Amino acid sequence: GAGVSQTPSNKVTEKGKYVELRCDPISGHTALYWYRQSLGQGPEFLIYFQGTGAADDSGLPNDRFFAVRPEGSVSTLKIQRTERGDSAVYLCASSLKAGEAFFGQGTRLTVV
Amino acid sequence: RKEVEQDPGPFNVPEGATVAFNCTYSNSASQSFFWYRQDCRKEPKLLMSVYSSGNEDGRFTAQLNRASQYISLLIRDSKLSDSATYLCVVMGNTGKLIFGQGTTLQVKP
Numbered sequence: 001g002a003g004v005s006q007t008p009s010n011k012v013t014e015k016g017k018y019v020e021l022r023c024d025p026i027s028g029h030t031a032l033y034w035y036r037q038s039l040g041q042g043p044e045f046l047i048y049f050q051g052t053g054a055a056d057d058s059g060l061p062n063d064r065f066f067a068v069r070p071e072g073s074v075s076t077l078k079i080q081r082t083e084r085g086d087s088a089v090y091l092c093a094s095s096l097k098a099g100e101a102f103f104g105q106g107t108r109l110t111v112v
Numbered sequence: 113r114k115e116v117e118q119d120p121g122p123f124n125v126p127e128g129a130t131v132a133f134n135c136t137y138s139n140s141a142s143q144s145f146f147w148y149r150q151d152c153r154k155e156p157k158l159l160m161s162v163y164s165s166g167n168e169d170g171r172f173t174a175q176l177n178r179a180s181q182y183i184s185l186l187i188r189d190s191k192l193s194d195s196a197t198y199l200c201v202v203m204g205n206t207g208k209l210i211f212g213q214g215t216t217l218q219v220k221p
Contacts, residue, residue: 033209040120042199042211043156056206091155099146099203103155 002026004104006092012110013082021077021107025094032075033101034067036088043091049075082111113138116202116212124218129190133215135183135200144203145176147185149196150214156199159185190219 005024013019025032031050035043045059051072060066064082069075079086087110093101118135125131137145145162160167162174162183173186183200200212 031207035211040213042116042118042213045208045210048206048208050207056204056208058206059208093209098207099144099161099201099209100158101156101209103157105155 004092004094004102006090006104006107008107009105010108010110012112015082015084015111017082019079019082019109021079021090021092021109023075023077023092023094023104025073025075025092026096026102027073029094029096029102030072031095031101032069033093033095034075034077035091035093037091037106038088046077079109082109084111087111114212115139115204115210116200118200118212118215120213120215122216122218124220125190126220127190127192129219130186130188131190131217132187133185133198133200133217135185135212137181137183137200137202137210139202139204140178140181141205142181142202143205145174145183146201146203146209147172147174147183148199148201148211150199151196156211159198187217190217192219192221195219 034046047057049069064080067077089106093103095101147159148156149159150156166175171188197214
């Protein structure tokens with residue numbers, strides 16, 4: 001069956017621009033997670049949805065980052081006024097069973 | 113202090129060796145624990161859950177010590193294909209999954 005799909009796979013943007021990263025979870029998975037990962041580091045938690053609501057957004061680094069999941073399925077991570085330090089791989093995962101998260105292949109964001 | 117701490121390694125071992133990774137976590141209220149595996153430039157994948165009584169899956173054994181807030185993963189009879197980064201994961205009380213930095217294993221012929 002289809003896994004977690006993330007688009008785009010690569011995004012290059014200029015400093016100061018706005019970007020949107022999309023995640024299509026596995027059908028029926030109620031939980032959805034966003035992480036970002038830099039080289040040599042583990043995935044850094046950003047936000048976690050249960051259904052349409054954000055159950056925990058404590059990992060969002062500042063108010064430039066925002067995520068939505070309006071119908072409890074597809075989610076969009078939005079980053080305003082991008083900075084070079086935002087460059088990373090952004091990973092999305094979905095889950096039906098606690099702890100068993102299935103990850104997409106990530107979006108590699110480069111801010112130049 | 114990080115919520116989940118791991119020795120990043122790398123651990124370089126010969127094929128057939130036994131290797132153990134450790135992980136400590138800071139939140140004593142954490143309930144659920146997991147090991148994930150991440151191959152180079154790939155996404156993380158669940159390797160196994162960690163139960164209080166300890167659990168085994170083939171060559172892999174996971175153990176939890178709640179008193180010391182410590183989780184371990186033991187790999188016996190290492191294979192070349194075990195080369196990867198092993199991520200310790202703790203579930204927070206909201207359900208979020210917190211990942212450690214990862215420990216890199218290189219198994220050499």
